[in-house]
Amino acid sequence: MREIDVSGLSAWFGSKQVLRDINLGIERGSATAIIGPSGCGKSTLIRCLNRMHEEVRGAHVEGKVLFDGEDIYDPRVDPVVIRRRIGMVFQKPNPFPTMSILENAIAGLKLLGRLPKADLQERGEQALRAAGLWEEVKDRLGEPGGRLSGGQQQRLCIARALAVEPDVLLMDEPASALDPASTLRIEELVTELKDRYTVVIVTHNMQQAARVADWTLFMLYGEVVEFGPTNKIFTTPEDQRTEDYVTGRFG
Amino acid sequence: MSATVSTFEMPRTISSQRRTKDRLFSIALWASVVIALVPLLLIVYRVVRLGVAAISVNLFAHTALPASLPGGGLKQAFLGTAMIVGLAIAFSVPLGVLTGIFLAEYGSGRIAAVVRFTAEILLSIPSIVAGAFIWALVVVALGNFSALAAGIALTVLMWPIMARATEEVLRLVPTELREGGLALGYPRWRVIMRIVLPTAGAGVFTAIMLAVARGLGETAPVLLTALGNDFVSTNPLKPTDAVPLRVYNYAQSAYPAWRALAWGGALMLLVGVLVLSVTARMLSIRQQRRMR
Amino acid sequence: MPDTRRGFHDELGALQREILEMGEQAGNAVQHAVHAVVFRDSEEAQRVIDGDDAIDARYLDIDQRTLETLALQTPVAADLRLVSAIIHVNLHLERTGDQAVNVAKLHLLTEDLPGSDAMREQIREMGDLVVGMLRSAMEAFDRRDLELSLRLPKMDDPVDRLNRASHLEALKLADDPSALDWGLHMNLVSRALERVGDQAVDIAEQVGFLITGEFREFTDASHEVELP
Numbered sequence: 001m002r003e004i005d006v007s008g009l010s011a012w013f014g015s016k017q018v019l020r021d022i023n024l025g026i027e028r029g030s031a032t033a034i035i036g037p038s039g040c041g042k043s044t045l046i047r048c049l050n051r052m053h054e055e056v057r058g059a060h061v062e063g064k065v066l067f068d069g070e071d072i073y074d075p076r077v078d079p080v081v082i083r084r085r086i087g088m089v090f091q092k093p094n095p096f097p098t099m100s101i102l103e104n105a106i107a108g109l110k111l112l113g114r115l116p117k118a119d120l121q122e123r124g125e126q127a128l129r130a131a132g133l134w135e136e137v138k139d140r141l142g143e144p145g146g147r148l149s150g151g152q153q154q155r156l157c158i159a160r161a162l163a164v165e166p167d168v169l170l171m172d173e174p175a176s177a178l179d180p181a182s183t184l185r186i187e188e189l190v191t192e193l194k195d196r197y198t199v200v201i202v203t204h205n206m207q208q209a210a211r212v213a214d215w216t217l218f219m220l221y222g223e224v225v226e227f228g229p230t231n232k233i234f235t236t237p238e239d240q241r242t243e244d245y246v247t248g249r250f251g
Numbered sequence: 252m253s254a255t256v257s258t259f260e261m262p263r264t265i266s267s268q269r270r271t272k273d274r275l276f277s278i279a280l281w282a283s284v285v286i287a288l289v290p291l292l293l294i295v296y297r298v299v300r301l302g303v304a305a306i307s308v309n310l311f312a313h314t315a316l317p318a319s320l321p322g323g324g325l326k327q328a329f330l331g332t333a334m335i336v337g338l339a340i341a342f343s344v345p346l347g348v349l350t351g352i353f354l355a356e357y358g359s360g361r362i363a364a365v366v367r368f369t370a371e372i373l374l375s376i377p378s379i380v381a382g383a384f385i386w387a388l389v390v391v392a393l394g395n396f397s398a399l400a401a402g403i404a405l406t407v408l409m410w411p412i413m414a415r416a417t418e419e420v421l422r423l424v425p426t427e428l429r430e431g432g433l434a435l436g437y438p439r440w441r442v443i444m445r446i447v448l449p450t451a452g453a454g455v456f457t458a459i460m461l462a463v464a465r466g467l468g469e470t471a472p473v474l475l476t477a478l479g480n481d482f483v484s485t486n487p488l489k490p491t492d493a494v495p496l497r498v499y500n501y502a503q504s505a506y507p508a509w510r511a512l513a514w515g516g517a518l519m520l521l522v523g524v525l526v527l528s529v530t531a532r533m534l535s536i537r538q539q540r541r542m543r
Numbered sequence: 544m545p546d547t548r549r550g551f552h553d554e555l556g557a558l559q560r561e562i563l564e565m566g567e568q569a570g571n572a573v574q575h576a577v578h579a580v581v582f583r584d585s586e587e588a589q590r591v592i593d594g595d596d597a598i599d600a601r602y603l604d605i606d607q608r609t610l611e612t613l614a615l616q617t618p619v620a621a622d623l624r625l626v627s628a629i630i631h632v633n634l635h636l637e638r639t640g641d642q643a644v645n646v647a648k649l650h651l652l653t654e655d656l657p658g659s660d661a662m663r664e665q666i667r668e669m670g671d672l673v674v675g676m677l678r679s680a681m682e683a684f685d686r687r688d689l690e691l692s693l694r695l696p697k698m699d700d701p702v703d704r705l706n707r708a709s710h711l712e713a714l715k716l717a718d719d720p721s722a723l724d725w726g727l728h729m730n731l732v733s734r735a736l737e738r739v740g741d742q743a744v745d746i747a748e749q750v751g752f753l754i755t756g757e758f759r760e761f762t763d764a765s766h767e768v769e770l771p
Contacts, residue, residue: 055433057359084436094427098449108435160435184548191550210615211551234614 002066003028003168003198004049009063011044011053018044020222022063026168026215031194033209033230034202036219037245042202045219046170049200050086051079068167084111087161091173093153095145095160101128102141104156108164127163131155132189151182158189162197169193171201175208187212206246210234218242295521302518305511310519315481315497318506325516327483331398331491332467335477338402338487339409339466344459347410351417351458356443358418367418370411381407382472389476396478398491404472412462420454420538421447453538457531464527468520470495494520551616555625558608559685562629562636565601566681569636570674572598572643573739577670580650580732581663588647588654598640605633621753628753632684635742635749639677642735642742649732656725662712666729669705669736672698676743683750692754693770695747696761702740709733 004026011019018041026032034042047053048061051072064071072082087108095104105124109115115123124141128134133155137148145156154174161169171190175183190199190212203209209216209230216233218225218241226233226242237243244250313324350370354363373381385404390396424447432442448455478490479500494516501513572591579588609630612618618626676698683691713726744761752758760768 050434052430052434055430080436080438082436083434088434090427090430090434092427094425094431096428096431096446096450098446098452107432111436111441157431160431164435188549207617210617211548231611231615235610 001028002026003068004200005064005066006049007064007066009045009048009061009065011041011048011061012059013056014058018222019048022224024217024224024227026198026200028198029194029196030214031190031199031201031212032215032217033213034200034217034219035204035206035209035245036225037250038204040219041222042219043172044222046088046172046200046202049168049170050083050088052083052088054079084108084164085166086168086170087164087166088170088172089154089157089161089174091176093150093157093177095148095153095156097144097146099145100142101137101145101148101156104145105159105163107160112164123163124159127159128156130162130193131159132185132192133159149182151178151185154178154182154186155189158186162193166197168198168200171199173202173204176204183208206234218245220245298514298518298521301511301514302516302521305515306518310512310515314483315492318504318509321508323508323512325494325497325512325519327480328492328494328497328516329519330483331477331480332494334398334484334487334491335401335405335473335493336463336466338399339405340459340463342402342406343410343413343462343466346406347413347458347462348417348455350410350414351421351455352443352448354414354418355421356439356447367415370414373407373411374415377471378408378469379471379475382475385472386475393488395488396476396490398477398484398487398489400476401473401491401493402487404476405466405469408469408472409462409466412465413458416458416461417451417455420451420458423454423539424450451538453534457535457538460527460531460534464524464531467523467527468495470499474499548616551612551618552622554608554612554616555618555622558605558612558629559625561601561605562632563681563685565598565605565633565636566677566684568594568598568601569639569643570677570681572640573646573677573736574670574674576643576646576650577666577674577736579647580729581667581670583650583654583658585651585654588650591647592644592651595640595644598637602633602637602640605629609633624753624756628684628749631749632746635745639739639742642739645735646732649728649735653725653728656721656728657719658725658729659712659716659722661715662709662726662729665705665709665712666732666736669702669709669733672702672705673736673739673743676702676740677746680743680746680750683747684753687750687754689751689754692747692750693761695744696768696770699740699744699762702737706733706737 002025004024006022006024006026009019009022009024010017022045034045036042044053049065049072053059053061061073063073065073067082067086070077072079095101096107099107102121102124105127106120109120109123125134125138128137133152136152137143137156145153148156154177158169158174175186178186187208190201193199194214201209201213213230215227216230217227218233218237218239220241226237226239228238233242234246237246309322309324311324311326311329313322314327315325316323350366354367357363358367382404385400385407389400389403393400428446428450429442432446433439437445473493473496477493477496479496480490480492484491498513498516498520501509501516504510504513572594575587575594576591578584579591609626612626616622676695679691679698680695682688683695710730713723713730716722716726741762748759748761751761761770762768
């Protein structure tokens with residue numbers, strides 16, 4: 001069933017249009033990869049899914065994004081609430097430097113009202129386990145988040161996003177800033193996560209999309225070119241432009 | 252020398268012409284540094300030499316006495332400065348830091364531009380103008396000189412420094428931290444309070460210290476608003492003494508004893524400003540290291 | 544270091560198991576087909592023919608999955624050689640299954656004709672040999688046993704001899720037209736079995752490639768091959 005339904009989505013930075021009339025359906029419990037050359041609008045698209053795009057001054061959006069049946073762009077909807085159900089992990093790992101590892105993991109939980117300390121602790125542990133980080137940090141939960149390696153920091157950010165138990169996890173090039181071994185770990189993590197969450201991942205690395213995603217969306221100049229099952233996109237794409245891109249003939 | 256030099260014929264050593272030019276340039280640079288430093292060093296030397304002589308328990312423990320009597324001190328001046336600067340901090344910190352937060356977080360609109368411009372102007376107005384302004388406003392209204400008026404006058408001078416320095420520090424906090432907070436569902440104010448401010452942390456403290464360093468040394472506004480007092484004053488609504496004020500008066504006096512006290516006061520001011528500036532600098536270096 | 548591509552490596556393991564099972568199936572098909580000829584069991588022959596659908600279905604499945612693996616996982620090094628070897632072995636096994644069907648059909652065509660026990664004996668021996676070769680090749684694949692794979696060509700020699708001998712044996716039936724008819728068909732059977740032997744050698748070549756990274760012909764139609 002469809003978790004997210006995008007229809008007629010267009011987005012601008014000031015007067016410059018970066019997304020043109022996007023239509024897209026994302027299935028629950030799947031991993032969808034968004035690929036395309038630099039500047040095609042993939043990051044903008046993913047940021048429209050949790051209303052982060054409009055945080056940039058002068059940015060605006062038209063169209064509908066239905067999440068769980070409701071349009072997240074309805075004027076009555078509070079973006080803050082949306083973001084608690086649609087989480088995001090960024091390209092550059094961004095653990096909060098003044099918080100410890102555990103505090104980082106539970107940073108989102110503080111918003112849900114007063115929870116007893118033991119509960120917070122447990123949910124923090126669960127999140128760290130889900131992110132595949134628990135074993136490495138269980139003896140140093142009080143250390144500052146910034147002391148971890150790049151790959152560990154990114155997994156901490158993933159744990160932080162997972163702790164609030166979102167329905168959807170958006171990942172904007174989560175492994176771009178990491179070394180190859182950490183990248184593969186993150187990919188393995190995504191394949192595990194897609195059982196419980198709906199994952200949308202932007203990547204400039206096509207092989208990553210091929211390895212990880214059930215569905216792949218190819219974008220060009222702010223438009224959807226092709227959207228389909230990953231194995232189809234990479235074995236017999238329908239659109240010539242898709243074929244040219246995945247075979248490396250351009251982009 | 253041939254007109255074209257192939258790479259195989261490149262001289263291995265720097266030509267003597269170039270070496271001389273390099274040397275002359277270095278000498279010129281060093282010379283300007285020395286020239287700039289000399290007056291500073293001379294001042295410091297003189298103040299220290301003459302001020303140290305006046306350092307004694309008396310300086311801090313005794314209040315002003317007529318020159319004919321021995322054992323006078325600057326106690327009331329130190330306490331007065333403390334009160335004035337204390338009031339100034341109490342007013343300018345909320346004003347300055349909140350303005351700084353506003354400018355950094357919401358600072359792209361027209362209102363922010365106006366506020367920023369105002370702060371820039373206030374940073375460079377002559378301090379006596381601030382003093383005169385507050386005199387007209389507060390001293391006249393209250394009917395007498397007071398520590399409060401002096402505190403307000405210093406606030407006018409201090410808050411722009413705090414605002415701009417706070418803004419600078421907050422701007423240094425990487426955007427991705429803010430985005431991380433927003434993406435978790437934090438409302439704007441919480442992103443600022445729980446993530447941005449704590450991260451900037453020491454930087455804001457540094458901003459306050461820099462502002463206080465300025466406030467400590469300002470004489471002109473205090474002159475016009477505090478009046479001076481030979482006795483310790485605990486009432487902010489009454490005139491009070493202040494160190495710069497007292498130094499100003501004593502330095503011009505005919506009595507050697509008073510002049511000695513003036514040097515002592517000057518030395519203490521120097522020490523105070525130096526300590527604040529150096530601490531601020533060290534904290535800021537540590538802060539920058541953490542941001543990376 | 545933990546395996547960071549567990550999903551992919553699990554799939555490789557699954558494909559390998561599929562190939563080994565297919566090897567079993569193909570080997571059994573040949574064995575049953577030979578059995579049908581030697582013991583004149585037409586029902587068994589029919590079963591072999593029906594059973595080929597399963598082998599073909601598996602062939603298609605493995606083919607599709609290896610293609611997907613190449614597209615989606617971009618395997619390299621030993622993983623890539625394994626996928627390539629699986630693709631080739633898949634084809635050889637499918638052909639082996641087809642040869643078994645040929646043998647079975649040849650029996651059905653001649654089930655009413657008289658035969659010669661001598662030739663049946665030859666065919667039985669050939670059947671045992673080539674099924675043994677197939678099993679050895681698949682075992683070499685499973686265990687990555689280079690030495691075993693290098694012995695396959697030698698195992699082919701008796702098969703070739705038996706194949707030639709069966710021609711001579713057929714000539715002995717020249718007096719009886721229906722027996723000769725049967726005999727000539729049996730020559731086709733022994734050729735089919737000889738082809739199965741060739742498939743087994745080809746599989747062994749793939750094992751060699753998988754292990755060493757070099758592809759060497761173990762037998763060449765046009766000239767002698769020296770093997771270590």
